[in-house]
Amino acid sequence: MAFYQAPRWQKPVALIGLVALCLLPGLLQALDQSFYIGFATRVLIFALAASSLNLVLGFGGMVSLGHAAFLGAGAYTAALCQQAGINEALIALPLAMAAAGLFAALVGLISLRTRGVYFIMITLAFAQMAYYLFVSARSWGGDDGLPLQGRMTLAGHALADDQTLYFAALGALTVAMLLFARLAQARFGRTVQAIRENETRMAALGYPVFRYRLVTFALGGAVAGLAGALLANLTGLASPNLLQWTQSGTLLVMVIIGGVGSLFGGVAGAAVLLGLEEVLVGVTEHWHLLLGGLLLAIVLFAPKGIAALFARRGAAS
């Protein structure tokens, strides 16, 4: 393992990608395919969620199987904000991040004292616990979830407009990726990577290892909460199904397909998985079989995921 270093082609490619994404809604409208703006927004939101998991998993080396709980926490916070009369996204979104981040910190406080298989199962169990909590909470919608009465406004702009929500999601994703890229090369990033490689050594060098892991875990949770709040706006519902472990599994699959630990792994994985879903659904109603087969193939033959396939062709490591 070498320290993360952005390959030379990353900045130009990312810039081109960003420009393309900015032009996409206009293009879709021109092609009379405005329906797909919603789909694209969904991809952006899951790219954000998957990237937040990538921080915890790929970067921090913590295999968390309960990350969807933080996605759900963000969604519910957004819905509850609206119930409380807060319709301004500039307040609701940070609140969602704070709530999800706090929840993640609490889960991390207990889970991070364990390792390996235990850690994986405990994060899973906590997420499931949160799921049951929301399902049983009748005042929060229970089984059916908590609906949003229309979308929020972002500094005056109504997110009810599909294009506005799209750009809000794009903005959130861009800022997050920028932050992750800087963080990876800063002191925090080096420390977290070194801890992932050899935590005893880092403790022997005076680093409070637990603290760094906890911060990484909480940060990942907070960003997932942001994605959740955006998702609630998109779908109009904060559903307890968002917290189910199958949702966590989906996020995990996205990260693995996209490339664990590479900066854009979450983005690539979300795009591929959701795109695949869209395509396969048209092919057969039993597309889960195909997806399962594909995942097995990836595990057995391309273990580092898609982004790594590109990295091999790319710059120095």
Place this chain on the structure above:
Amino acid sequence: MIRPILEVRQLSRRFAAVDALKAVDFSLEAGEVHALIGPNGAGKTTFIHHLSGALFPDSGSIHFAGEDVTRQPMHARVQRGMARSYQITNVFPALSALDNVVLAVQGRPDAGSSFRFWRPVTQEKALFETAAGYLAQVGLAAKIHTLAAALSHGEQRALELAMALATQPKVLLLDEPMAGTGPEESARMVELIEHLARHVTLLLVEHDMDAVFRLADRISVLVNGELICTGTPDTVRADPAVRRAYLGDHL
């Protein structure tokens, strides 16, 4: 009367049915080079693990610079000035020697917090210069950009030492620094340790008796988890219990 910098009182530890450490009383004077010797399986590395905080005793206490550190986690003890090197080389193989030592420098309390999220580390020239200094001290000046995995075994041991030094310890616990080194590298390591001894208090676990008798101000002998003798090299050489423990071989 100056208190010893490291004091161990009645340290005991049991693993399943085995008494690994039996009521060990030990003290380390500031500025000395103290060697800990004993047959294989005597508990020397276990003792070091307890001092550094990798393991916690069943009973007894450890006092460092006057403070009770018995229940403190490893990183806290390191921050107070107690560092260690490992018997089995424990560096980051995929990083350069320089990057390895920079991690050590970065972790120091006086280097500032590592909860920094924006500025790339490569821009912090001061960290790299300091790290290079330590590498020069251990004789690796020419190899700072070499990947740790590509260094020879002896060079890796030297890198271990550089990393431990970079934490600016008051006490350095060296667990068999000469393990697996050939005669030439051993000799260099002995010179290095002599050089270090001028700045740092050293507790040295070693099997190489020539090195031990050359370097040590005092020697302690650990047999079956019990400290059977402490004293100057001559005292230890002459002690009958020690002779029995080693069956008269090395001494």
Place this chain on the structure above:
Amino acid sequence: MTQLMLEQALNGLQFGLMLFLLAAGLTLVFGIMDCINLAHGSLYMVGAYLVAAATQAADSFWIGLGAGVLGTAVLGLLLETTLFRRLYTRDHLSQVLATFALILIANEGVRTIWGPAPLMLNPPEALAGPVELPLGDDVFFYPAYRLLIIAVGLSVAGLLYLLVAKSRVGMWVRAGAANREMTEALGINVRALFTAVFVFGAALCALAGGLLGPLLAVQVGMGESVLILAFVVIIIGGIGSIRGALVGALIVGAVDTLGRALLPTLLRAVLPTDAAATLGPALASILIYLLMAAILFFKPQGLFPARA
């Protein structure tokens, strides 16, 4: 009131014992092969489906149960030799991905073969009614079928105890759970041992699935909810320990069943009605997770960790 308590206690015992069947196989796979198997619940589901289908075909519960367990064991053998064997040396993440893929395939496969509607599985005629049990000078009725489950569960627990604690194979299993490399170094045919453990675990899953089929619904996705509980059992009991799996399963079974039955009533006595109505079921459903968190706080390795 005592009748209710007794009934719930027996239900808890029954539930716990079935959880034990699931957890036993799972903890061995984790403990010995260090392999995360998210698809363990799918084996339970497939087992239930095979038992239901075989019962319908043979028009006999017992034949159906036997056929279903056997069929699942064969499936387990196939899975182990083709897929899982390659996963043992891989990292946990790859194991998670592969077994997650298996869940997708299993759920969709079952849906394709048997359709989305739940399958009917009836208990055997002879055990369809209640049994009279003496309770002081009163009588107490409890379903015969549930008593059967308890009996089977206790027998399996006893059998496993004999197997693991007293037999040579059991000694290998315990050694493997404590220290895999050492066991290999001692010349034990670890490969065959792994296969045997996996297949046995699959059979236990099917047994649990088949027995619980008449009580719960045999439907797609039934494995997932019970899998998490099995995980909780193992976390509490300690990975690699059969004893831990039994203790953990009984604790979880008791706490969950009694909690759901008693907690809403208890809360209603203390809190205002609407608060109790919301809090009661919510708290009851997360009770075992809270218990798990509490146990972990003091013993992060569980109650009876097999590894030193």
